[in-house]
Amino acid sequence: xxxxxxxxxxxxxxxxxxxxxxxxxxxxxxxxxxxxxxxxxxxxxxxxxxxxxxxxxxxxxxxxxxxxxxxx
Amino acid sequence: xxxxxxxxxxxxxxxxxxxxxxxxxxxxxxxxxxxxxxxxxxxxxxxxxxxxxxxxxxxxxxxxxxxxxxxxxxxxxxxxxxxxxxxxxxxxxxxxxxxxxxxxxxxxxxxxxxxxxxxxxxxxxxxxxxxxxxxxxxxxxxxxxxxxxxxxxxxxxxxxxxxxxxxxxxxxxxxxxxxxxxxxxxxxxxxxxxxxxxxxx
Numbered sequence: 001x002x003x004x005x006x007x008x009x010x011x012x013x014x015x016x017x018x019x020x021x022x023x024x025x026x027x028x029x030x031x032x033x034x035x036x037x038x039x040x041x042x043x044x045x046x047x048x049x050x051x052x053x054x055x056x057x058x059x060x061x062x063x064x065x066x067x068x069x070x071x072x
Numbered sequence: 073x074x075x076x077x078x079x080x081x082x083x084x085x086x087x088x089x090x091x092x093x094x095x096x097x098x099x100x101x102x103x104x105x106x107x108x109x110x111x112x113x114x115x116x117x118x119x120x121x122x123x124x125x126x127x128x129x130x131x132x133x134x135x136x137x138x139x140x141x142x143x144x145x146x147x148x149x150x151x152x153x154x155x156x157x158x159x160x161x162x163x164x165x166x167x168x169x170x171x172x173x174x175x176x177x178x179x180x181x182x183x184x185x186x187x188x189x190x191x192x193x194x195x196x197x198x199x200x201x202x203x204x205x206x207x208x209x210x211x212x213x214x215x216x217x218x219x220x221x222x223x224x225x226x227x228x229x230x231x232x233x234x235x236x237x238x239x240x241x242x243x244x245x246x247x248x249x250x251x252x253x254x255x256x257x258x259x260x261x262x263x264x265x266x267x268x269x270x271x272x273x
Contacts, residue, residue, distance in 0.1 A: 037195040039202045044232055046206040049199075064231055068198040068216045071244030071254075072106045072191040 007059040018057060025052040028065055039066045077161050081118050089270055090118045096269050099123040099185025101173055101201055103149040105137040105249055106215055107191030109258035110265075112139050115157050115164060117266065122157070122166040123185040125173060126150055137251040173197065178204040187268065189261055190214035195243070206233055213264045216240050218257035219247030226257055228264065235264045 006017045011027060018027070024047060028035050040047045041064040047055055057063065074082075081090070098119055100107045103126035111122060130144040130152055144152040150168040157164050173181055173192070182188060182204055190201050190212055198214060205212035210233070217238035218226065224239045237260045242253075 034195075037199050039199050039206070039234070041206075041231065046203060049203070066202070066214075066216070066229070066231070066234070066236055067240055068195040068202075068214070069219075069238075069241060069243035070193060070195045070198075071217065071219050071242075071249055072102050072104055072193050072198065072215060 007057065007061075009057050009059070009061045009063060011063045012065060022057050023053055024055045024057065024063065027057065027063060028052060031065060031067070033065070033067045037068045039068070040064070041066075075162050077116070078118070078163075085118055093117065093119050093266075093269055094121055096187055097121045097123055097167075097185040098265060099125065099182070099188040100191055101125045101181075101188060102191035102193065103128075103138075103153050104134065104191060104193065105251075105254040106218075106258045106261065107189065108139040108149065108153055109137075109255050110189050110191065110262045111153055111157065111166075112160070113259060113262040114265065115160050117262075120161060120164045122164070123169065124150055124153060124166045125169040125171065125181060127170055127172040137249055137254045173201060175200060175204075179208065182208055182210055185210075187211045187265065188213070189265065191258075191261075193244075202234060202236075209233065211235075211268060213237065213261045213268075215257050215261060217242045218253045219244040219249055221250055221253060223247070223253065226253070226260060228260055230264075235261075235268075237261050237264065 126149045130140045213235045215238045217240045219242040229236045
């Protein structure tokens with residue numbers, strides 16, 4: 001029986017298919033933004049920036065990536 | 073006897089609302105284009121429990137969008153802003169923190185207020201401050217993208233304890249920070265603070 005390697009997650013409110021094993025860092029990088037300039041929430045929990053590369057998303061995860069640009 | 077601002081405010085803001093606003097220590101991290109304008113708007117609305125954080129002095133290039141005047145150039149922003157706040161409301165006595173926020177002191181500084189406005193310049197510092205606020209379960213209103221003129225509308229994105237205002241794209245390194253968009257962003261942020269405090273009351 002073929003095993004599906006896709007998972008369905010939500011990134012900033014939009015559904016997105018990702019491969020099993022995808023990390024939060026990969027999701028941030030795919031958005032083309034600098035990981036040092038983002039705040040990432042996974043299921044309403046803030047993720048430590050150093051843990052983005054080791055945190056693998058799970059099916060139905062809700063991810064928020066808040067991207068900061070300079071100016072204040 | 074209440075001062076003039078308070079006499080006038082009574083027409084629009086109830087005593088209960090004023091009490092609620094004054095019971096919350098509002099921290100403003102950075103007193104530049106966003107922070108200086110937010111502080112003045114909140115003070116006009118009656119807030120008097122402000123924690124104002126900035127290490128910098130007023131420069132000529134700040135005058136296009138920050139609340140300072142030519143005579144303030146060279147003064148500490150905390151000192152100049154403090155003077156304007158007191159001329160508006162003689163009873164106001166903000167807590168001034170003349171320090172640069174770093175990962176080493178952020179926890180200690182955040183502990184001095186109940187809710188925070190992120191108004192820092194650098195994107196990395198903004199992200200650091202917001203993470204620290206959320207880590208400490210402190211509500212935070214932050215900003216991302218308000219450079220240039222015209223441009224995409226400023227959005228208000230609310231996510232639990234965090235609200236972020238801005239266009240999320242127009243970095244002031246590429247788009248000059250000009251008064252209309254910067255002040256518009258500051259106004260939306262101040263409005264979020266009022267909504268947070270008064271909707272809970």
